[in-house]
Amino acid sequence: MKTIVQLTMIPAILCTLSASLAADDVSDTLTEAIKSYESGAYSDAVEDINYALQLIQQKKSESLTSYLPEPLTGWSAKKAQSQSAGSGMFGGGIGANRTYTKNSAKIKIEILTDSPVLQSMMGLFSNPIFATSDGGKLERIGRQKAIVKYNEDRKRGEITIVVDKRFLVKLTGTKVSQDTLKAYAKAIDFKKLKKLP
Secondary structure, three states, rough: OOHHHHHHHHHHHHHHHHOOOOHHHHHHHHHHHHHHHHHHOOHHHHHHHHHHHHHHHHHHHHHHHHHHHOOOOEEOOOOEEEEEOOOOOOOOEEEEEEEEEEEOOOOEEEEOOOHHHHHHHHHHHOOOHHOOOOOEEEEOOEEEEEEEEEEEEOEEEEEEEOOOOOOOEEEEOOOOOOOOOOOOHHOOOHHHEEEEE
């Protein structure tokens, strides 16, 4: 029943998309889905819709890479990676990550959206007792609530931030100071990230 409802919504979705998108793989695939639906080839229509969804998720994950900051002075960074994950990875979702290095120091920044993991993380942020139960501290970074965990002896830590109830930003660092880890968190443009559709 759910699939039939989704199929009946295709014309409205396509009209909305065509107003904002030039002809590309997504709009072409949705056009094919409508043709399949109208001819009664429902399996083909569902396959086309799923493929279009994957393409849209891929485009969204690729756009996330632009929100990962440039390396700080003296640091270098690998090319940002995008990912559109199934239910097995982080509970599903769309994400991007980038790794930064300086000698033996290493920081990885990940941005995840459209994931069920966000719901559980928001629960942590709303209850300070849970947020700090395993040694973390609730702090503000760039006007965002953050859970900061850092081990001074091991020079290792992580920062977790939920942005606009839609994005999970996680920084993990090894052989780094807490100040450097926070500096990378502050380098993320959270205001710009909130505007991502």
